Amino acid sequence: MRVLQAGRVALIPVDARNARELWEVLNAPDLRKYQDIPRVRAEEFERQVRARPKALRPAATGRFEWLLRAGEPERAVGWISLRVNERTPRVGEVGYSLLPESRGRGYASAALGAVIDEAFAAGELDELQACIVPENVASRAVLDRTGFREERLLRGGAVIRGRHVDVLLFTLTRASWMRARNGAVSAKPTRPV
Numbered sequence: 001m002r003v004l005q006a007g008r009v010a011l012i013p014v015d016a017r018n019a020r021e022l023w024e025v026l027n028a029p030d031l032r033k034y035q036d037i038p039r040v041r042a043e044e045f046e047r048q049v050r051a052r053p054k055a056l057r058p059a060a061t062g063r064f065e066w067l068l069r070a071g072e073p074e075r076a077v078g079w080i081s082l083r084v085n086e087r088t089p090r091v092g093e094v095g096y097s098l099l100p101e102s103r104g105r106g107y108a109s110a111a112l113g114a115v116i117d118e119a120f121a122a123g124e125l126d127e128l129q130a131c132i133v134p135e136n137v138a139s140r141a142v143l144d145r146t147g148f149r150e151e152r153l154l155r156g157g158a159v160i161r162g163r164h165v166d167v168l169l170f171t172l173t174r175a176s177w178m179r180a181r182n183g184a185v186s187a188k189p190t191r192p193v
Contacts, residue, residue, distance in 0.1 A: 001056050001064055004118060006110035011066035011080065019049040022067050025076050030100045058124040061086045068111050070102065077102035080111045082119055082128075090126040092119050096142075108142045116146060116177060126174050131157060131167040140168070147180055148172045 001013035014022050023045045040048070053062040065081040078098035085091070094115060098108055119125050130148060132139045143150075148170040157167040 001054070001066075004066065004111075004114040006114035007106065009068050009070040009077070009107045009110050010074070011111055011114055012069055014049055014052075014065040014067055014079075015054075016046060016050050018067055019046040021076055022049075022065065022079055025067070025079055025099065028099055056082070056118060056122045058122075059089060060084065060123065061089050066111070066115070068096075068098070068102075068107060070105075070107055077107055078111075080108075080115055082115055082123070084123065084125070090124075091129060092123065092125045092127075093129045093131070094119075095130070096139075103138065108139075109145045112142060112146045116172065120174050120177050128172045130170045132170070133165055134168055143170045146172070147176060149176070 003013065004011035012018060020042055023042045026045075027039075049065075053060050053064065056064050061084045063081060063083050065079060067076055068078040068080060069075060070077045076099070078096065080096040081094065083093045083095070085093075094112065096108055096112060116128060119128060128148075130143055131154070132143070134153070140150075149172070151169045151171050154167050154169055156164040157169070
């Protein structure tokens, strides 16, 4: 995987060298409000990271994760992941979260846009999915801004803090991503001749 730059936020691939830094981010108290982040010891998390695929390429499956860094001095502000299941290798699922003090600054939208581009370009996926709890208004806005479309409510679709909760499924297809990219290119003003 490669480092991605998205405006003021850098997406640093997670590997054995920075797994503990991500583990610390994942253990911030507020991150478990809207998602089920497994609680594992740092050593176990590092072992899991070492077993992950090293490159996002066509037909690659597994979990691809980036640590989000921003600010002066640059520091960890959150994370974003892309999971590709072996049973559905043309569909990826994205997840992300920011530390509370880093929210509302555009980091999530920028990072998600970079991962979308990387997933469709390098991973050759046909579709990306994201699931959020309906109360997560900020995450819904991020998905709307990055081109995702709400598909349906999945009753009891996730477990958060040991409790089954409803989630909204959002999707973004390669075709709609291509249309948006082509529209952005063709919408640029042309220079008079």
